[in-house]
Structure formats: structure tokens, C-alpha cells
Amino acid sequence: MTFIKLENLNKTFFPNTSREHHALKNINLEINRGDFITIVGGNGAGKSTLLNALAGTFFVDSGSIIVANEDVTNMKEHKRAKYISRVFQNSLQGTAPRMTVAENMALAYKRGEKKMFNFALKKESKQNFAKLLETLNLNLETRLNAEMGVLSGGQRQAISLLMATIKTPDLLLLDEHTSALDPKTQKIIMNLTEEKVAEKNITTLMITHNIKDALKYGNRMIVLHQGEIIKDFNKEEKSKLRREDIYNLLDSL
Numbered sequence: 001m002t003f004i005k006l007e008n009l010n011k012t013f014f015p016n017t018s019r020e021h022h023a024l025k026n027i028n029l030e031i032n033r034g035d036f037i038t039i040v041g042g043n044g045a046g047k048s049t050l051l052n053a054l055a056g057t058f059f060v061d062s063g064s065i066i067v068a069n070e071d072v073t074n075m076k077e078h079k080r081a082k083y084i085s086r087v088f089q090n091s092l093q094g095t096a097p098r099m100t101v102a103e104n105m106a107l108a109y110k111r112g113e114k115k116m117f118n119f120a121l122k123k124e125s126k127q128n129f130a131k132l133l134e135t136l137n138l139n140l141e142t143r144l145n146a147e148m149g150v151l152s153g154g155q156r157q158a159i160s161l162l163m164a165t166i167k168t169p170d171l172l173l174l175d176e177h178t179s180a181l182d183p184k185t186q187k188i189i190m191n192l193t194e195e196k197v198a199e200k201n202i203t204t205l206m207i208t209h210n211i212k213d214a215l216k217y218g219n220r221m222i223v224l225h226q227g228e229i230i231k232d233f234n235k236e237e238k239s240k241l242r243r244e245d246i247y248n249l250l251d252s253l
């Protein structure tokens, strides 16, 4: 059943100027609940713009975005944040670097709620956050009171993923969330991603330049080029693809 529907989406940056750029061209996409879609495409193809349109970073020029039968096309970003979680390439984005790990997790937990944030964290919440961190096996449960900004990129990405899934989001958006990490940490973060997505059956869109990961993870893969979805491989098609097929396809564009 269709859970998210993008219909005829268009976005042009700097319209009617010399810098005019038609970044999303008539995008149509239907996403089922629980779909894990990987997104590939060259630099500037419009991948991040597509995720930004979904998250409400800006409003699209035309077309509609329906999530769970609700038209969110004109819903502001902070309202959509209640349903949509994001993890970015830069691990500092999406977290508060001067706040502690525990405070960041508490913010994620209360996201979308109107209640004032209480900085005096309850012992009980801290214990719960410590338990969650323990599941990462990265010894981060000992860093609850450390400022987020002093952790390594990999440690922050692991915590960002926990934060993004602490309350099960309707949609998880991952924008090259492993690309700034060393190979070993990339693996840890991808395993964690797969585990969290499966555990909570989270509908997920993941942008990556790592073709191996794009093929390995998820049940669907789309290819973007110059603001258009030029390929949409289903699970079966995707399982038959070799890395070379995608390299050749991207090379031919």
C-alpha cells in the first residue's frame, strides 16, 4: 500500500536569474510502508534536494507530497520533524554540539512535543539512554555527560542514528551518513542502520555514493540524474544487478 506519494514535484532554485537551476523535474514516486530505498546519482543530480523537499527544508514550486494520506506539501519543516528523522553526512548537523550526549538524546526523545525541554534530566531517563547506548557496543554509555562536539565523527553518527530512531519515525532520511567515516566505522554504522530499520520496520531513503552499499541494503534502488528519476529498480531487479552495471550506467550519463 502506498505510504508516501510524490506527485509531479518541481523545484527550481534562483528562478528567472542567470543561476536558475531546475533541480527537481516532475518527480513521481510512490513509497510503500517499510520500503528501504537506496538513492544513487552523480554530484548535483538532485538527491539531497529530493530529501530536502520531503523534509520541508523548502517548499516545492509545484506538485504534492502525501505522507500517510496527509498532504504535507505546505507543512513547515519543524512540523514534519515529528514524523521525519534525518541523519546527515556531517555528524554535527542534526545534533547540538555544545550539549551533552544525554541532553541530545532527550531532545530527540521529545522532538515534536510542545512541552518545554527540561535540562535537569531525570536519573531514570539517563539510565534508559545508557541502556540504549550499551546496545551499540562502542562504550558510549560512559560518555553520557560528554559534549556531543568532542566525540569522534563515527561516535556521533552512531548516536545520531539512535536519536533518529529513538521514537519510531514514519520516514528516515539518510544523506550520505557514512561517507565521512573510515571503512571500519562505515561498516558499524551500516550494520546499525540495517538493524534499526529492520527492528522498527522504518520506511527509509538512503543516499549513498557507495554502490556496494546501495546494492546490498534496502529493497529498492533509484537513480537520479539531472533532477529526474531515471531508474527505479525493484527488489528482484536490484538483486540481479552487479556493481559494474551501475558504474556503467552512471558513466553513460
Ligand SMILES: Nc1ncnc2c1ncn2[C@@H]1O[C@H](COP(=O)(O)OP(=O)(O)OP(=O)(O)O)[C@@H](O)[C@H]1O
Residues within 6 Å of the ligand: 013, 014, 021, 023, 041, 042, 043, 044, 045, 046, 047, 048, 049, 050
Ligand atoms: N538551497 C539551494 N540553493 C540553490 N541551489 C541549490 C540548493 N540546493 C541544491 N541546489 C542545486 O541543485 C542541484 C542539486 O543539488 P543536490 O544537493 O540535490 O545534489 P546531490 O545529488 O545531493 O549531489 P551530491 O552528491 O554532490 O551531494 C545542484 O546544482 C545544486 O547546486
Ligand SMILES: [Mg+2]
Residues within 6 Å of the ligand: 047, 048, 049, 175
Ligand atoms: Mg547531496
